[in-house]
Amino acid sequence: MHYQGDYYWGYYMPTRSIGSDPMERVVKLASEKAVVIFSLSSCCMCHAVKRLFCGMGVNPTVYELDQDPRGKDLETALMRLLGNSQPVPVVFIGGKLIGAMDRVMASHINGTLVPLLKEAGALWL
Amino acid sequence: MANHRVGETGLTDSGPSSNHHHHHHNIPYAVLHGMNVPQSFMHQEGPAFDFGELEEAIVLQGVKIRNDEAKPPLFTAGRPAATLEMFPSWPMRFQQTPRGSSKSGGESTDSGSGVNTISSKTENQVEPESPISKKTSSLDQQQQVDMASDISRTGTSQNQSAAAKTPQEKRRGSTSEKQLDAKTLRRLAQNREAARKSRLRKKAYVQQLESSRIKLTQLEQDLQRARSQGFFLGGCAGTVGNISSGAAIFDMEYSRWLEDDQRHMSELRTGLNAHLSDSDLRIIVDSYISHYDEIFRLKVAAAKADVFHLITGMWTTPAERCFLWMGGFRPSDLIKMLISQLDPLTEQQVMGIYSLQHSSQQAEEALTQGLEQLQQSLIDTIAGGPFIDGMQQMAVALGKLANLEGFVRQADNLRQQTLHQLSRILTVRQAARCFLMIGEYYGRLRALSSLWASRPRESMMSEDHSCQTTTELQMVQPSQNHFSNF
Numbered sequence: 385m386h387y388q389g390d391y392y393w394g395y396y397m398p399t400r401s402i403g404s405d406p407m408e409r410v411v412k413l414a415s416e417k418a419v420v421i422f423s424l425s426s427c428c429m430c431h432a433v434k435r436l437f438c439g440m441g442v443n444p445t446v447y448e449l450d451q452d453p454r455g456k457d458l459e460t461a462l463m464r465l466l467g468n469s470q471p472v473p474v475v476f477i478g479g480k481l482i483g484a485m486d487r488v489m490a491s492h493i494n495g496t497l498v499p500l501l502k503e504a505g506a507l508w509l
Numbered sequence: 510m511a512n513h514r515v516g517e518t519g520l521t522d523s524g525p526s527s528n529h530h531h532h533h534h535n536i537p538y539a540v541l542h543g544m545n546v547p548q549s550f551m552h553q554e555g556p557a558f559d560f561g562e563l564e565e566a567i568v569l570q571g572v573k574i575r576n577d578e579a580k581p582p583l584f585t586a587g588r589p590a591a592t593l594e595m596f597p598s599w600p601m602r603f604q605q606t607p608r609g610s611s612k613s614g615g616e617s618t619d620s621g622s623g624v625n626t627i628s629s630k631t632e633n634q635v636e637p638e639s640p641i642s643k644k645t646s647s648l649d650q651q652q653q654v655d656m657a658s659d660i661s662r663t664g665t666s667q668n669q670s671a672a673a674k675t676p677q678e679k680r681r682g683s684t685s686e687k688q689l690d691a692k693t694l695r696r697l698a699q700n701r702e703a704a705r706k707s708r709l710r711k712k713a714y715v716q717q718l719e720s721s722r723i724k725l726t727q728l729e730q731d732l733q734r735a736r737s738q739g740f741f742l743g744g745c746a747g748t749v750g751n752i753s754s755g756a757a758i759f760d761m762e763y764s765r766w767l768e769d770d771q772r773h774m775s776e777l778r779t780g781l782n783a784h785l786s787d788s789d790l791r792i793i794v795d796s797y798i799s800h801y802d803e804i805f806r807l808k809v810a811a812a813k814a815d816v817f818h819l820i821t822g823m824w825t826t827p828a829e830r831c832f833l834w835m836g837g838f839r840p841s842d843l844i845k846m847l848i849s850q851l852d853p854l855t856e857q858q859v860m861g862i863y864s865l866q867h868s869s870q871q872a873e874e875a876l877t878q879g880l881e882q883l884q885q886s887l888i889d890t891i892a893g894g895p896f897i898d899g900m901q902q903m904a905v906a907l908g909k910l911a912n913l914e915g916f917v918r919q920a921d922n923l924r925q926q927t928l929h930q931l932s933r934i935l936t937v938r939q940a941a942r943c944f945l946m947i948g949e950y951y952g953r954l955r956a957l958s959s960l961w962a963s964r965p966r967e968s969m970m971s972e973d974h975s976c977q978t979t980t981e982l983q984m985v986q987p988s989q990n991h992f993s994n995f
Contacts, residue, residue, distance in 0.1 A: 428886065428912055429919070432879025439871050470915075485915075486922045492868050493926040494933070495861075
């Protein structure tokens with residue numbers, strides 16, 4: 385698992401546009417890695433989703449929004465994206481939005497999650 | 510009734526009041542006084558006692574007593590109360606009155622009402638005539654009317670209740686037979702009018718009483734049912750008091766769901782035995798899945814209202830509670846139970862089922878770990894440091910507790926998805942059998958709970974035996990022989 389929260393964003397983003405749209409940031413961050421999880425360090429459901437992927441042998445990229453200076457904006461953007469009152473956890477695989485915990489679990493049960501992970505290169509058999 | 514007087518005084522009174530006597534057959538005396546009257550009695554045929562007549566008679570009694578032609582004071586004044594009060598006070602009044610007036614002679618063929626033949630306390634030479642007496646003797650009245658004497662005396666075969674008229678006549682007769690002048694006639698007519706109105710009022714009142722009585726019994730039945738349901742659920746769930754309204758509501762909905770479950774299962778059974786077509790069976794299977802979707806929907810609301818009720822399993826039976834995972838059944842356990850019984854399966858199906866079992870195990874593990882982190886965080890909050898800022902700590906702890914709802918919801922979501930996936934992997938027929946097995950399994954588990962609760966607790970032998978049973982259950986292999994009834 386890669387925690388991006390410990391570093392300044394500038395470190396990883398050569399061109400830092402000030403006041404960039406949070407939604408754009410979300411999309412950008414989501415497409416950079418195979419499996420991206422937006423989380424809060426205090427959130428237990430986020431912990432559950434992280435354990436799920438680790439248990440499957442996947443190495444997700446986790447963004448702890450409470451450790452991001454502009455995390456609040458990202459949370460708002462995610463809430464709008466999901467139409468949900470809970471901003472986290474949100475999972476992107478191969479840049480594509482999977483959803484919150486219920487969608488992730490449903491797709492795992494109905495067998496669509498693993499093919500997606502393989503497609504994104506996050507899982508090898 | 511007029512004819513009596515006709516006979517005596519030559520006057521005719523075949524007015525509306527006589528007709529009314531026919532209409533009020535079915536207000537026997539007893540009903541007005543709320544006595545327990547057998548139905549047959551209430552619906553007796555024949556002219557019922559005519560209160561109007563009675564009132565007239567009473568009035569005329571009063572007239573006679575006061576030796577005063579002119580007034581029916583009791584009758585007109587304060588009538589609504591008077592009419593009802595009159596009866597209790599009959600004995601008193603009538604005790605004074607009858608003077609040799611009762612000469613029982615003939616038989617009064619009419620007036621089948623009960624009141625007529627109450628044996629007067631005083632003397633009453635009247636023999637209750639057969640139609641009347643039989644009916645009244647069952648009443649065991651205390652009010653006594655001297656009517657009987659008068660009735661019998663008339664001996665006319667009028668089919669209207671002649672009763673009231675006769676005493677009046679008799680009184681009249683005993684005092685002065687020819688005193689029916691115009692004034693008195695007018696008064697009597699007024700009295701009859703008033704009597705009729707009074708009868709109508711009484712009828713309306715009685716009908717009102719009747720309908721209220723029916724309503725009351727219905728309400729009582731509903732209350733009984735609800736209370737018994739509540740107690741049953743309370744016993745089932747282990748606590749009777751201290752149950753929140755959200756929990757109580759859910760318990761009631763769940764018990765109704767269980768009844769529905771029985772219905773669905775018998776549908777599945779008959780569908781399988783009848784060898785229905787796949788499309789027909791599909792309908793039944795889909796409806797069973799919707800039936801499960803419904804309980805998950807109900808649990809969402811219940812989790813919001815009272816998550817502890819769900820998570821502690823107080824809504825289930827003890828044996829089910831033993832295997833409870835996050836407020837419900839553990840999906841991987843269910844699949845383990847089903848795997849051996851779902852044969853024959855194609856290879857693809859076998860793979861599908863094993864993969865389902867595997868992914869549900871992973872999901873369960875993830876949720877369990879998430880819940881453990883929540884519990885740890887909660888412990889840290891409550892235990893943490895000197896309890897200086899108690900309220901703040903409590904507020905934080907409350908916020909963390911709120912996350913429990915999310916976990917129960919995710920667990921139910923997992924259960925629901927598992928059932929849906931099962932129906933996708935299996936053929937219609939296999940799915941029907943599968944759901945039947947699931948329903949029967951939990952039915953047996955529930956039955957086990959009640960058997961356990963009512964087991965005799967004596968020897969060590971039985972203890973060992975029950976230990977064995979538990980291990981068997983843990984292996985999740987229900988024995989085919991036992992509980993076949995369930």
